[in-house]
Amino acid sequence: MVLTREALALSAFARAPLFAGLGQADLVDLAARFHPHHFARDEALFHEGHRAHAYYLMAEGRVKIIQTSVDGAEVILHLLGPGELVGALPNLDDGTYPGSAIALDDVSALSISPADFEALLELHPRLAINLLHYAAGKLRSVHSRLRELTTERAERRLARTLSRLAAQIGRGVEAGVLLDAPLTRQALAELSGTSLFTVSRTLKEWERQGVLQVGRERVVIVNTHALATLADDLPLPASHPQRPLPHA
Amino acid sequence: MVLTREALALSAFARAPLFAGLGQADLVDLAARFHPHHFARDEALFHEGHRAHAYYLMAEGRVKIIQTSVDGAEVILHLLGPGELVGALPNLDDGTYPGSAIALDDVSALSISPADFEALLELHPRLAINLLHYAAGKLRSVHSRLRELTTERAERRLARTLSRLAAQIGRGVEAGVLLDAPLTRQALAELSGTSLFTVSRTLKEWERQGVLQVGRERVVIVNTHALATLADDLPLPASHPQRPLPHA
């Protein structure tokens, strides 16, 4: 699907809660500072550690934000889709990209220079506040992942990752909820903090149990409820059925 | 040490980069909306899941922000000290505390109601922007921890945790850098994503090597450089010396 520049901008702005509460005049002012770009699948919008030269507002497609460790292992920090801002948040800190952004699909995005962006923030207080709320949401979700990583087992983390993805990029299809992005086992491993092998084994097991349908770069959640159960109730192998919360 | 209310407010405001760039008149306006509180060690400023009733600006002491998982395991998300804001950030999202805040010391803090706080943001755009930068920094550090947790081994994570703590709450003493907070092995475990046992063993080992001095709820970093080496260069047990980055 190809959109005109105006339509692109419009749809991106309309979908972005970031711009909620701004007047029409403000929006026009904003729109003038953004420039359209296109990226092919697997292309990088920017690289970890580089000085920030542009922020992007996603219009079409999805990107992953990854961090790479010295020995080459990757972690996916976020998946971002239309209406979301890429690269801006962490850069307000020190001006270098803390991760790389890679296109998962063909991506259309609107770029803005850091200087222009900061100027916008000064000019439109509403924007700063919206962005603050957005950042708060991201923080919250990253906090949850932190907790899961340190306290939960790989299997449950994977279940949670799938649930999250379903909410974020799920699309209803006949058999259930399709995760609407090309996710390899490797990518799922990086999202859930485990290895490609464990992901493969676990997904297969769940397919046997009728919870999922899996294919190459494709997961359909057939039984959402069963998955939620796996994510929330899945006990330790041999365990107390459930301990009530101490401060319940 | 006991401070007058005014002195408390002054010192807290002065230390908070949050209030940088605000005029004297603005500061007076702000100060009027904050109310002093005191908490004893181990007391909770607020509890995970509760509706937010107040945010706090730290004046004296330190708090930990923790999340608890269903089976009772805790993770420390942040340690916060004087000049930092407690509880506000994640609440801008949905209004419930995503973690509990527990005093590590005796704590003096200034509270403000969420409504007043949001009003301040509207009134003082500078404040929103400052807060945004602050949130960006937090995001960045949490991202690093996420990456470390999924890609690095327990020993190295612990080394990093100590380095971070040294920068954050370190105090120079004769023997080296003292971590100036009552940190049990358990707390270090929750910060570095491992178990109390592994922390104990590893610290002892490093003490033998002369990197640290450890005691009950007490760590002094003797050889900062050695610790940094452990955090950054510590290779896999039997390993390639170092692989250059693929896209270097």
Next chain:
DNA sequence: CGGCCTCTTTGCGCCAGCGCAAGGACAGCT
């Protein structure tokens, strides 16, 4: 000074899940 409570150390067993290797399946291209 003796008792208590919390924090810490250490030996030992065990298993979740990582890592490799080999083979299979699928998609796109010519």
Next chain:
DNA sequence: AGCTGTCCTTGCGCTGGCGCAAAGAGGCCG
């Protein structure tokens, strides 16, 4: 149809580090 490259599966061995239990070491208080 055949080729090629990428992605996925699965068996197998191995180990980091978790978890328990029991004993030691400080602090603190009466």
